[in-house]
Amino acid sequence: MAVARSVTGPFVLSRATTPADFDAIVALEFKTFTDTFIREIFMGPDTPSGHANLSSMYQKTLLQNPADVWIKVEEKTTGKVVGASNWRVHMGSVPIHEEDLGWEWLGDDEEKLEKVRGVIEAIMQTRKKLFTEPYCQLHICFTDPDYQRRGIGSMMLRWGCDLADQLFLPSWVEASPTGKFLYRKFGYKDVDVHKSGEIDGSTMKRVARASSMEGGQ
Template structure:
C-alpha cells in the first residue's frame, strides 16, 4: 500500500528509536561505535532525549512516512530549519554501550566540520533519515528528503547534510554535492567497509528575502 507523509509527534518516539536500531543494524560502523552492552532502559533514554530536543529546539521538525494499510511508521526524518544562528549545545552524550573514543572521532568530527562549514549561516539541515529495512525500495527516503527541500525552496535556503557512502548517490539525485569529506582513522579496523562521511550541500533555490 502507498506511503503518506505526516508530522511525527512525541508518541512516535519509541517507534522512531526502533526504526533507528533496525536501520543501523547492518551498518558496519555500528559494532565499532556502539559495541554494547546496552541496559534495558537504553531505548527509552534515547526516546526521551529526542523528545527533549523536539520540545526545546524550535528549529526541529519531525516528519514520518506511514504505511496507509497498517498505520505503521515506515521511515522518519528530522530536519532543522535554521533561519538564525543557534546557540551551540555544550557537551555531548553518546549513550550507554558506546565506544567513547570512536564516537568522539566520528560524531565529534562530524559536528566540528558541520560548524566549520555552515557556522551561523541560515540553512535547512537534514540531521536524521532512517527507514525500516522492510520498507526500503518504496520511496520513503525520497519523500522525506523532498519534504524538507520544499521548505528550503520556499525560504530560499540552502540544504545541508552528512551522508554515508550508502546514501551518497540518493542525495546526489536531489542536487546535493560534496563540499568536504571525513575519513576516519583505520585503527578501528573497518574491514572492507568505507567509513567515509560526505558533507553535502544543495544550493539555495531563488533569492532569500531579508526581514531587516
Template sequence: MRLEVHPILEDDFPEMVSAQWTSFESPFSGLIRAAAPIFNNDRVASLATSVDVQLAQHRTAQPESHWIKVVDTDANGKLVGAAQWFIYERNPFEKAEEFVADWWPEVLHIAFTIPEYRRRGVGNMLMEWGTQKADSLSLECWLDASDYGRPLYEKHGFIYIMDHFLEPDIDEKGLSDIEKEELKNLRESMLPIHVAAMWRPKGGRYIEGMTEKPWETDVNEP
C-alpha cells in the same frame, strides 16, 4: 500500499526510534551505536533510553527541529521511514565569537527507511518534504551522508564537499582490562565510521564555476 508524510508526535517516538535502530542495523552502521549505545547488553532498556534522549533533544531544539514520518495507510499507519530536519530561519551562529557566519541553512540531521520498504519512494518523500521547505524559504541545505544514502541525496541536488571519519578519542589510562577489551571490541565492530559532508545550494541547482559557495565568499567585501 499507500504512503503519506505526517509530522511525528511525541507519542510516535517509541515506534520511530525502534524503526531507526532496525534501519541503521540493516546494513549495520556504526553511527547508530555511536549515537545510541547498548548499555550492559540490555537492548530493551537501551532502546528506551534512546527514546528519552531523542525526545528530550527534540524538545530542546524547538522551534527548529522537525521530525517527519512516512506511514503506510494500508498497514494501519505503520511507520516505514522518518527524518529529522532542522530549519533555521534565523542565524544559529549569532552568539558565536570565534567566527562570523552571515548565512544559515536547513540541515537534514537523520533519515531512514525500514528494510522492507526500501526502493518504494519513502526516501524521496522524506527528502522532498525538506527540500521544498528549503526552497520556499530560499535556504541552503547541509547533511552528512552515509555511503548508502549518498545517491539519494545527490538525486535531490546535494553535492559532495568533503569526507569525515569519526573515531572516539578515548584516553585508556585508568581503564580496567575488561573495559579496554570492551573498547577494543567496540572499535572493531563500529569503525571506521565514514560520512560525506554534502551541501545543496538555494533552489537545488549547482553549476560548477558559477554557483557561489558561501564559505568561499569574503564576508568583509562591500
C-alpha cells in the same frame, strides 16, 4: 510550524510529535542501523531501556530545540511507521556546533569513549567550518529495510528540500556512501569528503532553488 501531510500511493507523510511516534521511530532506527559502532556513537544499546532512553532524548530535544523537526512516513493501510527523518531548520542565527550525547551506555570504557568523542569532534569541526549561515540540515534519515526502493526516502527528501526552497535556505547532509545517490538526485553536492577509519562519508550541500517572488499592484 504547521503540520504537513502528503500522500503518495500507499504511504502518508506527516510530523512526528507524540511519544508513540518516537517509540515507533526508535524501534525502526534500531532495525535499520545494525552497525555496532554507529549504535555506540548515536543510539545506545538495543534493549527495552536503551530504546526508551533514545525515545526520551528525541522527545526532549524536540521540546527544547525550536529548530528540531521530525517527520514520519506511515503505511496508509496499517499505520506502520516505515520511514523517518530529523531536520534542523535554523532560520535565524547559526547554532553553536557542539554535541554531547553522554554515552552512559559505554560505562567506564575509556577506549570506546575516546573513539566516539573523536568522531563527534571531527563532525563538529566540519560544521563550524562550513555551516556559517542560516540553513536546513537533514540530521538523520532512514527507511524500513523491508520497504526500500518504494519512494519513501524521496518523499522525505522532497519535503525537506521544498521547505528549504520556501525559506530561501541552503541545506546540508552528512552522507554515508550508500545515501549519496539519493541526495544527489535532489541536488546535494559534495563539499567535504572525510574518512575516519570507522565512518566514511561526505558533507553535502544543496543550494536553495527558489527565486524571488514578484506580485502586487
